[in-house]
Amino acid sequence: MTDLTSAAPLLEVEDLRVHFHTPRGAVEAVRGLSFTLGRERLGIVGESGSGKSQTGRAILGLTAGNGRITAKTLRFQGQDLLSLSPKQWRAVRGARMSMIMQDPKYSLNPVMTVGDQIVEAYRQHHRVSAAEARLRALAMLARVKIRDPERVFATYPHEVSGGMGQRIMIAMMLIPEPDLIIADEPTSALDVTVRLQVLAILDDLVRERGMALIFISHDLPLVSSFCDRILVMYKGRVVEDLKASELHAARHPYTQGLLGCLPKLDQRQETLPVLRRDPRWEHGTLEEVTR
Amino acid sequence: MSGAVLQAVPGTGIDVSGLNVWFGDHQVLHGVSFSVPEGGALGLVGESGSGKSTVLRALCGLVDQWSGALRIDGAELGKTRSRGFYRVVQMVFQDPFASLHPRHTIDRTLSEPAQVHGLDRVEERVVTALEQVGLDRSFRFRFPHQLSGGQRQRVAIARALMLEPRVLLLDEPTSALDVSIQAEVLNLLKGLQRDLGLTTLMVSHDLAVVSHMCDAVAIMNRGRILETIAAEDLAAGRVDHPYSRQLLRASSGFDRAVIDSFVDWE
Numbered sequence: 001m002t003d004l005t006s007a008a009p010l011l012e013v014e015d016l017r018v019h020f021h022t023p024r025g026a027v028e029a030v031r032g033l034s035f036t037l038g039r040e041r042l043g044i045v046g047e048s049g050s051g052k053s054q055t056g057r058a059i060l061g062l063t064a065g066n067g068r069i070t071a072k073t074l075r076f077q078g079q080d081l082l083s084l085s086p087k088q089w090r091a092v093r094g095a096r097m098s099m100i101m102q103d104p105k106y107s108l109n110p111v112m113t114v115g116d117q118i119v120e121a122y123r124q125h126h127r128v129s130a131a132e133a134r135l136r137a138l139a140m141l142a143r144v145k146i147r148d149p150e151r152v153f154a155t156y157p158h159e160v161s162g163g164m165g166q167r168i169m170i171a172m173m174l175i176p177e178p179d180l181i182i183a184d185e186p187t188s189a190l191d192v193t194v195r196l197q198v199l200a201i202l203d204d205l206v207r208e209r210g211m212a213l214i215f216i217s218h219d220l221p222l223v224s225s226f227c228d229r230i231l232v233m234y235k236g237r238v239v240e241d242l243k244a245s246e247l248h249a250a251r252h253p254y255t256q257g258l259l260g261c262l263p264k265l266d267q268r269q270e271t272l273p274v275l276r277r278d279p280r281w282e283h284g285t286l287e288e289v290t291r
Numbered sequence: 292m293s294g295a296v297l298q299a300v301p302g303t304g305i306d307v308s309g310l311n312v313w314f315g316d317h318q319v320l321h322g323v324s325f326s327v328p329e330g331g332a333l334g335l336v337g338e339s340g341s342g343k344s345t346v347l348r349a350l351c352g353l354v355d356q357w358s359g360a361l362r363i364d365g366a367e368l369g370k371t372r373s374r375g376f377y378r379v380v381q382m383v384f385q386d387p388f389a390s391l392h393p394r395h396t397i398d399r400t401l402s403e404p405a406q407v408h409g410l411d412r413v414e415e416r417v418v419t420a421l422e423q424v425g426l427d428r429s430f431r432f433r434f435p436h437q438l439s440g441g442q443r444q445r446v447a448i449a450r451a452l453m454l455e456p457r458v459l460l461l462d463e464p465t466s467a468l469d470v471s472i473q474a475e476v477l478n479l480l481k482g483l484q485r486d487l488g489l490t491t492l493m494v495s496h497d498l499a500v501v502s503h504m505c506d507a508v509a510i511m512n513r514g515r516i517l518e519t520i521a522a523e524d525l526a527a528g529r530v531d532h533p534y535s536r537q538l539l540r541a542s543s544g545f546d547r548a549v550i551d552s553f554v555d556w557e
Contacts (some may be wrong), residue, residue: 022385173329192496192542193537204524218470263474265542266526269503
């Protein structure tokens with residue numbers, strides 16, 4: 001186990017860049033991203049194409065084949081991730097850091113029972129008997145508030161609802177007890193009440209086990225109510241880094257614009273403000289764009 | 292060619308009463324009733340499986356087994372929809388990536404409804420429809436893959452406007468879009484609603500979007516309308532049904548105390 005009291009950050013990212021080679025030339029999806037992560041809940045927010053998902057994938061070593069990752073530092077628990085062989089990567093991924101994806105419909109194996117998938121995830125990283133792994137999986141299903149774990153264990157993914165599917169995903173990703181969870185839009189496919197219930201389960205587990213969470217989402221208000229800190233991304237760069245509780249005091253015009261263009265229940269307006277994109281946002285620092 | 296709807300008296304909007312819908316043996320709508328005055332806007336809100344989209348599909352004639360009375364502009368709809376019906380009622384779907392033909396140019400996509408209905412001055416109409424949704428002529432000969440999500444949704448709206456309908460059915464028209472693009476599309480829809488006097492029925496899961504766009508909101512759960520309230524009342528939190536209250540609290544973000552108070556409405 002890692003030492004919870006150590007001052008070294010869990011994850012250090014400095015000048016992360018992700019390039020893709022496409023028939024139309026190179027595209028830089030992430031341009032010089034830097035942050036450090038402790039045992040906290042960090043939200044990464046941005047619109048489509050901002051590079052938020054590519055950041056998550058790069059940290060996990062899941063960038064597509066035509067992509068190239070460079071960074072001055074990409075260190076997880078003191079280990080340089082960029083120097084890992086594919087085999088070493090597989091030992092880290094799942095066991096020590098793990099990812100929850102958007103839609104359980106596409107990320108669960110449709111021809112394997114739910115229980116077998118969770119057991120497989122556990123035994124991949126722990127040498128235990130099938131019987132013990134089964135008990136662990138059932139306990140984990142109960143932990144994500146599935147009422148009848150025995151029954152759900154034997155079901156196939158198409159037999160469960162979206163909310164239950166996402167709880168199963170969480171069970172599968174958390175059972176190896178990773179230190180870092182990267183959740184990429186984990187609840188965007190869910191209804192609002194179910195979404196909050198799933199987040200509450202994730203929140204409990206992250207707190208209990210002292211895990212770090214990177215929560216990637218387009219939903220700025222939701223992220224600010226759930227996370228400790230927020231990185232706002234625009235065209236591959238972090239344009240603002242702020243405490244979630246201080247979102248209302250955001251200084252970057254992009255962050256302010258994102259908040260402004262949402263319709264609000266408690267204030268009726270005839271026309272919604274629209275985002276006027278400033279070319280300076282692409283390269284300028286926060287000081288430059290607020291001047 | 293002119294269907295029953297065309298001869299009806301304009302001025303009464305949409306009237307649905309006692310609508311039941313079955314998918315096989317399973318009843319998905321139970322006695323749904325509401326009306327939208329001409330030029331008015333009603334929002335249908337609910338979670339997945341509440342039947343909100345099924346209401347739109349029933350109006351459009353995309354549902355086989357139903358009972359009840361559906362009236363548009365005072366004329367009762369039968370089991371099939373006439374060609375004239377679609378001159379009056381048009382629909383915009385959720386996903387602009389799925390609702391435009393990938394191998395048709397924007398020009399062809401927009402011309403087709405006019406040609407099907409034997410309208411004249413097709414080219415002029417295409418240009419007008421593009422202008423109405425804020426796209427310039429250069430978009431006419433592009434393909435959907437050359438457009439962004441917001442631009443595609445504008446094309447889908449332009450296509451709905453080609454036949455100069457009086458009633459617009461909107462099925463989650465912005466839920467696939469980024470919030471900055473959502474604001475632009477909502478502003479566009481609201482402007483069209485006002486300028487063309489369109490009667491609008493909008494389905495959404497987002498309470499804030501619906502209360503922004505509509506005069507009144509019907510809250511649905513499990514195939515029933517629980518209550519219909521004015522948008523101002525929704526905005527002020529004046530709702531009667533406990534389910535509506537839960538939905539309202541759920542849309543204000545992550546709050547443990549609120550989440551622990553949730554009740555299952557299954």
